[in-house]
Amino acid sequence: MDVAETISHHILDHDWGVVLGGFRIPITTHSVTIFCVSVILLLGLTWAARAHKSRGGKLISVLMEEYVSFIRGGIVLPNMGNEGRGMLPYFCTLFLFILCVNLAGMIPEMKTATSNISVTAALALCSGALIVGSGLKYHGLTGFLKGFVPSGTPGWLVPLIFPLEVISLVIKVCVLAIRLFANMLSGHMVLICLLLIIFIIGEMSKFFGVVSMFPAMLLEIFMTCLELLVAFLQAYVFTLLTAIFAGSVIHTH
Amino acid sequence: MELVALKYIAAGIGAGLVVLGAGFGLGKIGAAALEGAARQPEAAGDLRTTMIIIAALLEGAAMLGLVICLLTMVMK
Numbered sequence: 001m002d003v004a005e006t007i008s009h010h011i012l013d014h015d016w017g018v019v020l021g022g023f024r025i026p027i028t029t030h031s032v033t034i035f036c037v038s039v040i041l042l043l044g045l046t047w048a049a050r051a052h053k054s055r056g057g058k059l060i061s062v063l064m065e066e067y068v069s070f071i072r073g074g075i076v077l078p079n080m081g082n083e084g085r086g087m088l089p090y091f092c093t094l095f096l097f098i099l100c101v102n103l104a105g106m107i108p109e110m111k112t113a114t115s116n117i118s119v120t121a122a123l124a125l126c127s128g129a130l131i132v133g134s135g136l137k138y139h140g141l142t143g144f145l146k147g148f149v150p151s152g153t154p155g156w157l158v159p160l161i162f163p164l165e166v167i168s169l170v171i172k173v174c175v176l177a178i179r180l181f182a183n184m185l186s187g188h189m190v191l192i193c194l195l196l197i198i199f200i201i202g203e204m205s206k207f208f209g210v211v212s213m214f215p216a217m218l219l220e221i222f223m224t225c226l227e228l229l230v231a232f233l234q235a236y237v238f239t240l241l242t243a244i245f246a247g248s249v250i251h252t253h
Numbered sequence: 254m255e256l257v258a259l260k261y262i263a264a265g266i267g268a269g270l271v272v273l274g275a276g277f278g279l280g281k282i283g284a285a286a287l288e289g290a291a292r293q294p295e296a297a298g299d300l301r302t303t304m305i306i307i308a309a310l311l312e313g314a315a316m317l318g319l320v321i322c323l324l325t326m327v328m329k
Contacts (some may be wrong), residue, residue, distance in 0.1 A: 081284060118310075127307075175313060175317065178313070178316065178317055178320065179310075179312075179316060179317075180311030181320075182313070182316030182317065182319060182320050183312065183313075183316055186319060224255065233305065233309055234309070237306065237309040237310070237313075241310075
């Protein structure tokens, strides 16, 4: 039982090696997952929007209204005030996308795309662009740069505080990516290792392999439930932190 | 002791310390939230939301340390 090969097969990204007319098209397992989830989301949400307009499918339009008002009242308005109303579609998309990609990883044959640092880095870059862009839009370039230093600090302290604040903003965006990536990766790794324990013990002695099946499966069930909770939680925390950072750039500065 | 073995020992001790720190922090967060909810039962919903947010932030920091431990184990 090759442990490293099993883990790398189930968790890491794999190129499918598609070659089309001399060009290597980089189709990997994670990108296929993102593509499927995006297509399903696009079709589903277009149908929901059309149902909402024509008052046809009642249930889906009520669900979507509830979801949008949850994002607006819980995440965007308390943290960003009235200036945040224009950015509501981005937050709705972000939350739903991360949630669906996380949940797609729990389906047996599909991999979690957010357990890839490239995917979470791209999402964090989008959020970082939103934060910096909203600061530039509401305060201009000089106002944005002046906003890093709180008003009323003595002049000699400014060359110390300014780089510190800039680095802190950059690190906040990076940690956003790493938090999501590490949570998803570690969850799936624990899930696989719990199953591998059965095989490793089974190689040494078949009797104990069968005996160790019961506690391992109980732990596995518990970890799966925890994984589902973590999927929701991490999507919520990513969206909430983006809103908090954008709000702090708009208001204090 | 060979240098290769030291790498694995360091990764193991590091991971243990990270989990220790996370356990301490989460315990304090939970205790503060429960005490606040006991003093003012009507604020329990607000406290629960804040507690979960801070727990996720702390877990993010702990995961950062864990990723560094994994990196020390895998790198040459």
